[in-house]
Amino acid sequence: MEKLTIALLGGGVVGSEVARALLTQSDTLAARVGARLELSGVLVRDASRPRDGIPQELLGTDPEAVVAGADIVVELMGGIEPARTRILTALSSGASVVTANKALLAQHFPELITAADDAGVRIEYEAAVAGAIPIVRPLSVSLAGDRIQRVMGIVNGTTNYILDQMSKEGWDFDTALATAQELGFAEADPTADIEGHDAAAKAAIIASLAFQVPVSLDDVHVEGITGVSADMIRTAADQGFTIKLLAICERVTGPDGGESVSARVYPALVQDDHPLASVSGAFNAVFVEADSAGSLMFYGQGAGGAPTSSAVLGDIVSVARRKVLGGRGQMPQQVRESGSILPIARVTTRYQLTLEVFDRPGVLLRVAEVVATEGVSIELVQQTRLEDAAADGTPRAKLVIATHSALESSLAATVDSLAALEVVESVKSVLRIEGA
Known part of the structure; x- marks a missing residue:
């Protein structure tokens, strides 16, 4: 049987899992590939430190020596x-490459794809997005004959766990993070x-695949969850919503009427009856909307050594099979050299605003006038009297306002104008509504 050698760059949690699987599952993998997969070396910082289940002689600190002559290079270093x-x-x-490096792909996706195609080899990266969840192949292969309109997902398990515990247990942010x-x-x-950078890197990769437009990390608008409070979680629940950190990539109509991409x-806020609202713990889920396939959801473990190594091993089998069968070339879909990325200010969305106001006659009228001045339409208002009054004894109330869809720039201007009103004590929260 033919033999293919594999060089592994990185011996951390995921790298060690992959190395052990290659060593202990060699017969099973050979049957799937049609060739023996031989681990030829593992690049580590300290070769003297033992790694459980990995022979010491496979560990090395010289990248050129580890990679030399390898048929497949697996990059798990990061950065x-x-x-x-x-x-x-x-x-x-001439080596094919498997990587889980989302930061690198988010910054240099077109360059890496072009380099692989020019060399007639493969670069696979399923593990870079949502761990063990198969989303890269569905976007680039299974749905290649369809037109994807929108991809919306929970792609960071850490933030989902934090928000889920804040919702279920009533914890504050610091307790949930600890x-x-x-x-x-x-x-x-x-x-x-927690600042959303990990999810943003994955959003850049997803958008590049789904719409064949090069989207880099700098093109993705990013906000984290550090400002989400327990009170915001409770207010959302009262309105029938769950708060999730979402990565959203979609086709949008730009101000000139042409098609653009937003990431x-x-x-x-996600309505409680939406499939993403029920994703709990550190799990991930990606919701895809396509013209012919309709709505699809991919769900599973999004992080950790074992789930990520599963995706890496799947990629290794894929590139190895391609080598055995003599296939070449990179992607069924090629990423175009340029595309129109719509800035966040030109995106249309809905807001939920929570205000604390002085409960005086005419408050609702003043708020409605300001919102209308900015060209935004109110869908729903809920007013609740607060128990504690202001320092001067004036009664206080909480207003929860849901808007109709409007330009992000108009909604942002509305928030600024409301904050400046003399009847508004504070703007407690501003959240977008998605998936409704």
Whole structure:
């Protein structure tokens, strides 16, 4: 039987899982591929430190020595450099590449795809988006004959766990984050997750695949969940909504009437009867809307060593099969060199605003006048008397306002104008409504 050698760059949690699987499941993988898959080396920072289940002689610190002669290079280092250079070098040498590096793909997607195609080899990256959930192949292969209109999903397990615990247990943000760190769902430095950067990188990849337009991380509007409070969670529940950090990629009509692409990440309100509202814990889910296929949802474990290694191994089998069968070329869909990315200000959406106001005669009229001045239409208003009065004894009330769809720029101007009203004590929260 033919033999294919595999060089593994990175011996962390995922890398170790992949290495052990290659060593212990060799017969099963050979039957699926039609060739023996031989792990030839694992690039690590410290080769003297033992890795459970990985022979010491496979560990190395010299990237050139580890990669030399490999048929398949698996990059699990993370970061932009030196990962980018090592991938490009591997591709130019004729090796196919498997990577889970979402940050690199979000910044250099067209370059990497072109390099693979020029070399007649493959680069696979299913593990870069939503862990074990198969979403890259459905977007690029299964739905290649369809026209995808929108992809909306929960693509970060850490933030979903935090928001889910705040909703179910009534915890504040800090308590939910600390628990996520204790359980290993969140890193010691959770910035990339809670500020939305991890989800934004995945949104850039999803948008590039779904719409064949190069979308980089800089094109994605990003807001995190650090401003989500327990009171916002309760108010959302009272209105029949759940708050989720969503990555949203969609085709939109631009101001000139032409088609553009929008990619954005922010905490949003999802109606309780929407499939994404029921996604709990650290799970991920991606909701796809296409012209012919209709609505599809992909659900499963979005992070962790085992789920991510599952996706990596699937990619390894895919590129290995391609080598055995003599196939070449990269993507059924090619990403165009340019495309129109619509800025967030030109996106049409709906808002839910929560205001604390001084409960005086004419308050609702003043609020309605300001909203109408900015060209925004109110769909629903709910007023609740607050128990505690203002310092001067004036009664206070909470107003929850849902708007009809309007330009993001108009809605943002509405919020600024409302905050300046003398009858408004504070704007407690501003959330977009999605999936309704």
